[in-house]
Amino acid sequence: MDLGFLIKDPRGRTELRLGGATTLEQRLAFLNDASTRIGSTLDLxxxxxxxxxxxxxxxxxxxxxxxQERLITEGEFPVRPTDGTALVRRVATAVAVENPFDWDRAFPVGEVAVYPPYLPQGQAMATARTVLVQRLDQNVGDENARAFGRDVIAKILTGCSLLVAPLLARGNVLGFFVLVREPCSEPFRSADVALVEELAARTAICIDNARLYARERRTALALQSSLLPAALTAPPGLEVAHRYLPASDLAGVGGDWFDVIPQARERTTLVVGDVMGHGVRAAAAMGQLRTATQTLASLDLDPAELLYRLDRVAEQLHLEQIATCLCARYDRAAGTVQIACAGHLPPMLVHPHGTVETLPVVPGPPLGISSERYELCEFALPAGGLLVLYTDGLVEGREWDIDEGLAKLRGLLTGPPLGIERICDVVIRAQATQTERDDIALLLVKAL
Incomplete structure (x- = not known):
């Protein structure tokens, strides 16, 4: 059964029911309780x-x-039609009745349907006004049954009292909130309308907040998928693995990036960079720098020259955030890797026998500060050697400083050789336990 279908104990109706004799204080207490329990998450x-x-x-x-279905799937306010074409999805149902499974069959959670304007539900949607039906007669029950092709609807609705309140936010109808009392219960009165409308108004605000969150997240994920490589193809002679972990759980994107760019003559350019901060703004800056890096790499520049030109690009972009970058070029024929650094942490080299070395690259200033030149360093990368490129979020956090983080990373990399996908998982799992952290990018490149 769907989690959106709630079955409550019908024996609680008598002692809990807010009826015509309910005092103002009791109704206010109910609304206060509702406010504390509704909207605990941003999940619609x-x-x-x-x-x-x-x-x-x-x-x-x-x-x-x-x-409304379009609100769920696209996060947009649909036009409110008055001709019975409003497409809505049943998100949740709750019952405190003796025959709960009849209600589940009659009104399945997840159903997408159209409520014609001659039904109370359709009227509430079309007019944006609450509809009260003290007792549904047989004709209305039959109309509901015919509209959805389920006879069980007429069976359980006939004789019931119905109250349908539109869910209104920003002047738009998001959907409707329907409450039903069985024939054995006291029918809804006009005094109940204000209470239910207040509850519907608070519900609509929470639903709209969830809609905005979902739309923001979809936008951010679309941005991320367009800026970061969906997959990296390992060039001949290299095995590649990578991980990306944004700090922002809301947006799901950040300012870290990485790339593996094949070049002529069995050369491969490797890049890892970090735009300070996280979220959509950092991701947008990252996208500009990553595009520029790919373009410059196509010119077959050595890493120092590439960073020099990228620094000029960053200066022209007038980036608000500081950006760092490490660029390496692996030469398969020579078995060497050339590296230049723009304010970034040095890479580590895991030797075939399992020892780990932090490569002594010469650090230059971050991008966009008009550096004169970056220094080119060259190291041997033998077969079986593993080059580890990363951003500072991997080794720095609230729980430990950067020296402790670097030592921890070296410890994770030291020892008997593992597959590089396994190494990625171990390293990321060890770091992701931090409650507060920066974006993380990790790129492993193994010479074959």
């Missing part, structure tokens, strides 16, 4: 479940929340 489905968990059985014997 969870928000809807929380609302119904509050409303049933205190307000009704059964309830459901329908949200």
């Amino acid at each position: 489905a969870q928000t809807c479940r929380e609302v119904l968990d509050v409303a049933v059985p205190r307000c009704a014997d059964a309830g459901g929340i329908m949200v």
Whole structure:
């Protein structure tokens, strides 16, 4: 059964029900309780479940929340039609009845449907006004059953009291909130309308917040997929593995990047960079620098010359954030790697026998500070040697300083050789336990 279908104990209806004799203080206490329990997350489905968990059985014997389909799939406000073409999805249902599985069959969670304007639900959507039906007669029950092709709907709705409140946010109808009381229960009265409308208004705000979060995340993930390589193809003579872990759980993107760029004459340019900060702004700056790096690499420049020109590009871009970069070029025929550094942490080399060395590259200033030149360093990269390039988020954090982080990384890399995908997993898992951290990029390149 779907998690969005909540079954409550019907025995609680008598003692919990807010009826016509409910005092103002009791209603205010109910709304206060609802405010503390609704919107605990930015997940739309969870928000809807929380609302119904509050409303049933205190307000009704059964309830459901329908949200416009385009709002869920695209995060956009759809136009509110008045001709019965509003496409909505049932996000959650709750019941406190003796026959809960009839309600599950009648109103399945996840169903996408259109409520014609002659039904109370369609009227609420079309007019943006609450609709109260004290008792549904047989004709209305049959109309609901015919509209959805399920006779069980007429069976359980006929004789019920129905209250449908539109979910309004920013002047738009997000969907509707429907509450049902069975024939054996006291029907809804006009006094109930204000209470339910207030609950619907708070629900709509939470749903809209969830919509904005989901849209922001979709945008950020689309940006990330366009800026970072979806997959790196290992050039001949190299085995490559990589990991990217953004610090921002909300946006899901950051300012770190990496690249493996094959070149002529069995050469390969390796790049790892870091735009300070994280989130969409850092990612946008990163995308500009990564594109420039790929273009410059196509000119077959050595790493020092590439960084010199990239520094000029960064200066012209007027980046607000500081950026660092490490560029290496592996020459398979010579068995060597040339490296230049623009304010970045030095790479590590894991020798075939398992010892680890931090390569003594000469650090230059970060990008965009108009450096005169960057110094080129050259090292041997024998078959079986593993070059480790990374950003500072991997070795620096609140739990330890950078020297401790570098020592920890060397310890993780030292020892019997492992597959490089396994090494990536071990290193990232050890670092990701930090509660507060920066973006992390890790690039491993093994000479074959």
